Amino acid sequence: xxxxxYRDGFRVYGRxxxxxxxxxxxxAALAAVxxxxxxSGTAAPHxxxxxxxxxxxxxxxxxxxxxxxxxx
Numbered sequence: 873x874x875x876x877x878y879r880d881g882f883r884v885y886g887r888x889x890x891x892x893x894x895x896x897x898x899x900a901a902l903a904a905v906x907x908x909x910x911x912s913g914t915a916a917p918h919x920x921x922x923x924x925x926x927x928x929x930x931x932x933x934x935x936x937x938x939x940x941x942x943x944x
Contacts, residue, residue: 888939895936902929 902925909922 892936892939895932895939899929899932899936902926902932 906922906926906929909918909925912918
């Protein structure tokens with residue numbers, strides 16, 4: 873059996889930064905969905921989707937910020 877492919881440094885630093893980047897990309901995507909939903913109309917479905925995606929985007933932004941601060 874061969875040794876692990878990744879060095880020990882990647883295991884500690886790389887995975888955390890990858891999760892931070894993933895949370896940041898998801899935050900940006902959900903913020904875009906929220907902005908598009910609010911811009912497309914004032915009907916109830918638009919407001920519900922906009923509010924829900926905005927709330928999830930804020931939550932993911934806080935997770936991304938906490939993961940980034942922990943890794944510094």
